[in-house]
Amino acid sequence: MKTLFKLLAVSLLTLFLALLLAAALGYGYARSKLPQRDGELFLRGLTAPVQVRWDERGVPHIQAQNETDLYRALGFLHAQDRLFQMELMRRLAKGELAEILGPKLLETDKLFRTLGLRTQAEVRVRAINPRHPSWPVLQAYLDGINEFQETRPLPLEFEILGIHNPLPYSPEDTLAVTGYLAYSFAAALRTEPVLTFVRDRLGPDHLRIFDVDWNPLGVLSPQAQLLGQARPDDGKATRGAALAPPSPSALSDADWRTLARVGEVSQQAMELAGVPLLEGSNAWALSGRRTASGKPMLAGDPHIAFSLPAVWWEAHLSVPASANTPGFELYGHFQALSPYALLGHNGKFGWSLTMFQNDDMDLVALRPNPANSRQVWYRGLWVDLGTRQEVIEVKGGEPEALQIRQSPYGPIINQVYADTLGGDASATPVALWWTLYEAENPIIEAFHELNRADTLAKARQASSKLHVPGLNIVWANAAGDIGWWAAAKLVQRPAGVNPSFILDSAQGQAEKPGYYRFADNPQEENPARGYIVSGNQQPLPRSGVPVYGYYNNAERARRLDFVLSNKREGWTVADSQALQLDEQSRYAARILGPLLPLLRAAAEQSEENTLEQKVLVNQLAEWDGRHEAGSITATVFNQFVYELARAALADELGPALFNNLLRTRAIDAALPRLAADVNSPWWDDRGTPYEQETRADTVALAWEAALAHLVKLHGQSAINRWAWSSNHQLTHNHPLGQVKPLNLLFNVGPYPVSGGRELPNNLNHGVGPAPWSVHHGPSTRRVIDFAAPGQAQGISPVGQSGVLFDRHYKDQAVDYVLGRYQTMHLDADDVRKSTRSILILQPDE
Template sequence: MALLKRALPGLVALVVIAALGLVWHVHSKRPQRDGEIRLDRLAAPVQVRYDEFGVPHISAQNEVDMYRALGYVHAQDRLFQMEMLRRVARGELAEVLGPKLLETDRLFRTLGIRAHADEAAVRLADTPAKRALLAYLDGINQYQATRPAPLEFELLGIPKRPFTPADTLSVVGYLAYSFAAGLRTDPLLSEVRDRLGPAYLKIFDIDWHPDGVLHPGLRPGDRQDLGRLAALSEGVAGLPLLEGSNAWAVAGRRTASGRPLLAGDPHIQFAVPAVWYEAHLESPGFELYGHFLALSPMALLGHNAQFGWSLTMFQNDDLDLIAETTDAAHPDQVKVHGEWLPLRRRAETIAVKGQEPVMLILRQSPHGPIVNDALPAEIRAGSTPIAMWWAWLETENPIVDAFYALNRADTLDKARAAASGIHAPGLNVVWANAAGDIGWWAAAKLPVRPPGVNPAFVLDGAGDEADKPGFHPFEDNPQEENPARGYVMSANHQPMARVPVPGYYNLWDRAERLDELLRDPGIRWDSANSRALQLDVQTGYAARLLRPVLPLLLAATVQDPAQDPAEDRALLQELDAWDGRYTTGQRAPVLFQQLLYEIAHGALADELGEAGFEQMRRTRLLDFALPRLVADPASPWWERRGATPAHATEAQVVRQAWRDALAHLRATLGADASGWTWGRAHTLTHPHPLGQQPLLAKVFNVGPFEAPGALEMPNNLAARIGPAPWPVVFGPSTRRVIDFAAPGQALGINPVGQSGVWGDPHYADQAQMHVRGQYRQEHLAEDDVAAHTRSTLVFTP
């Protein structure tokens, strides 16, 4: 005991020293936001002033220095995000995360993003945009070479290596891939069409085209493989995919200030760090407050005193799956228009942490890469090669130059020209300027397809279904400039167009809600009511679905009241009286969301199987299908496959769904229904890539927070259709409101914080504000920047 007493002070001292060492080690990795830093290849000093939320305001004496400084400060806050995004895009995750990510790497290698980006980087012309990109990447690389590695690099053993233009283009490919829902939806719709029949397509509002019957060689095993690919294509936790967006611009005659007003909130999967990095840039003849994607020196969202823009997903169908024809007499060939054409091959090697590298032999047909090569031969169930035609691989796509121009587009003509350079992914550009103009352009290269071809299904590569004779001119894209109604608006809905534009569009309810308010002539739009519209938590979707369902449930309680306890009847009356709003204190949204899931599962899972139903509920197909399903009592989906008796009515399925919903809520949220509030059941946690490990989740993840809103509300804090509780998956990645009468007082918000460095004060300092619907000023005017400067960093040559 005496020995222990003598040793105890020494042990305590060792623990204190170790703790202090850990604190110092973590602190050493935080961004440097004051003092001086020498930066090679600068022509003149660059000043960076940081405001109260860690946003850098960069002032340079020339454009190249400005972008080099941006690269450095961006890397200070987001180097791990940059590293992970390039690794997922290029199929290099298994090298640092191990064999569990090998399937994901195989998919991205097979998609051809890495190979295409490498080729495109070599072809980049010497333009101001390329010079900006090279300077920006040089800033990143100088930071990486001279500063301690991020904590995540140490935990995962990530080696440092320079960032290149090919990495930037690969991340653009990942962005484009996140839009391409066809990899997930086309196999499902083809399965419904070919296994169940045309009557089952009615709820998806997809026409049956007998001349488009699926390739006769596609077997159940091929469909199983496509289902595996669909599951793989949902992305990696902590690496966000784009999901939707709201944006509108209102002309001065409809605003309180008399100048145009711009509002936008792109909807993206939540993650730590957040997808956007904010920075205010200045050099002679140029100024922009921008929102930047990792590894991009051009702002994808931005504004200054003269103009601004926001983006939404166009969601045009720019990806086709194509079943190729082969036979034993023509190995390594596919039949196209009666000719046997060779399959090209390329080899790629995937490094795997703790294991030997994996060699891939990837094939490409005249239509595109064979995507089922992503599955190892030993687990592949089918034999039909499935090619992927993808606009991102097939267009010139000068997207770096396009966004460089958009960052400087202060007139309608300049904005239109910049938008025309965006070929893939498809983006809606919603733009306004202080001079009084507003515009919207659906920016994408739209392929010409043969008449009658429906790209919602897997196509037959032997005939002309998969042909792409060319692209429509940009003039045929959906677009509006200074319309008479005084506003333009985009909410991922299907737009009116001169030519057919098939796509994976969102429900129209959110767009309808925005349009209903924007077209009200009695409203003069300003910053306050624009924020209220972004935070709106109501559409007509719930009413549309409940309209045919509630009478069935209410009638059943009248006919057989003994089956429903008084509390259950009271809950049903509460649902009947609900106004469709999703606030955290309400109970009716919980009842509705669980009922929605139970109806979907009760009607569709027996036909699709549990695996097929899981795939379906992770797509937008189910959102469209359910209102059409409940409005059609004769739909074959109400039949019970494999059940005795097989016949079932809509009323029976809905009645059982209500009982199952209440049973699940009691089992999950507790027997006391007073605790079934939307905020308790619907929560937002921002996941870090390392947060999949329970212990690390407590360190790196941010949340949970009670969240209002829901899927396809203007405040689109969205969870997938499923059983309670409902973790929020995606939502507003920023909310911005710019009144061009006072652009220096523009408002915005970051879902988490500027910094991706754990332990930094700006790691999560906006998370509570974001979920509560609060905003902060985006400082643009010199007086405001000076007043809110908290530290100053100077880069010297």
């Protein structure tokens, strides 16, 4: 027996040592992939040495003798920290994720192959002006990325996923990723099917809560009149007075299923791939007469889905002035595969971004030829659909063939997932029209110029070249100017057409007479009130041009405007930081106000815990809407809002459309209007056909369900577990962290956080049941006082580096949660003092 125990002990010790050795070898292997931040490296194509100083946050301060060397070094260093992020974003945009991540990404790839971002990028590259200075900058940056990929160890993620021979990066990749960013702004694929279903299946009384103009004819009304003139036969169209399409019919159940599936996949694409989705943003600029320093102040915090690596990679670029160049300096926030800062500042000027959220996508219902399924009705003729074949490689499976059909209005989007049609031969093809497919969109030129726009005129000119996606550029300079331009190519539509719904091509609703002038876009320069604020609210252009869009609920912007307008002078950096971290708005009051008497009645009538329910209702009545860490009221309110939405809306919409609605901005506008409408038909439960439920009935049901859920989750006696931060948490998820146990290695968090949905501190969890995972929020927080731009303050949600085990992988995560800021070093003396290591990039001769 002793011998047996000895053998067992030896075996266990051997196993332990083997595991320890394997862990040590794995750790050592992973550390061999760490970025090099000191010593020397040799780069092809450099004409002179480039010095890189790394500060305490891992931000590189790059000094080169010319811009070509500067951007080649930028590409190399960006890839050193973020090559896997670059690879993932390229593959998402091109529809090539299933090749490395397996069948679960197949539907995502089908969607992005149908969108055709890579094909569109190829067209745009051919149209680029090679004489514009932006072109050699892009090429130098990509050369730097490719040299890193060819000469340095590939990231650990490449090894895990079996990516051994990645393709070189090209300008087409950069523009395809830019197309993805434009797609991620758009809400049409999730919103338009839901609103159209409500209008056409449920009726105008149900549509009323969504605050859209009611079109009594509907998009597919039998009274539709055909518009457009016949044109000469071009060999691909059939003249058709006698072959005019039949009277349009309503979308079928199969149509609604497939449109709902497109909406689901459009959301899941980002969640499964771990690639950030752009959601909202705050930005403001204050004139010098409102600040304590007497100089303008700029603040911004773009709201983007959290991810790991973080969205932004920071770098300080500089080229000294010489006889041949005026010099260049910029502290920038960069996204993968772009050499141009999307956010930036220097000693002279700076800018931030918010999403304009204008509607630049239309879903268009087509009329198929009953005698020829390969034709649709277009401007008085039957025209042939184009087709292209795609083959999607699938890791661990057989390649998947995909046929994509192209209409005159764009790709047919709803037949990507043919299985949802259930063999319905009468299905209506729905095309996607997108400004990205039509506009010139010189976005590379635009950001090259914006990175150098130190005057109002230069910033205005650069903004005019941003066509897709729509962006609000909020800008300020040290000379005393502030400005805002809603940058987008705003499309003209026929009179009476509401693009919030699926458009009927046979009625001419999808025709586009042209675009409005940039001068007609919403914009302001040096307004008399002394400040500019942008919080994704619908802007009001002085020109009167209609600005359709999917805007956020206005309460966040109203809160920002209230605070900015009431403090008329003396603004400091600390004041702007406090506003970025503000956790209050009147949104909760708008929902609760009409419902408090009903909640009190529900608490009185409840047979269980009546006294405690009264206390909770009283707390809701007295609550100012603050989502502080210890607030129990915030938890109760958010659970109740979800239960109210589910009880009122889910029975009419069904699971798929209801879940899609919860992911749209339309739900935030709808719920306060629903709460205030005592006669809304949504209050009736269609599951009880012999009863007519009232608002009071549904509110009582939602209240009981909210409390029951929280009691089940935490127990009734442990009321401290109902605190907001115990139920509202942030985890930075790495794409590989979705597979256990890799989540323990790659993910960072969870962290209990305050803030909440559509508050200035917009740590947004979405409408759903507790506990809530924060899925998007401030992707950085920046405040720049142009009296001391070298002391500008900022923070990253997690860290600079995307390389596991690097000291900058997660070194800012705790500071971010605690609302702390760190200096973005710009002044030469400060850069030297903050230097932790120096890397010299030498020409490889």
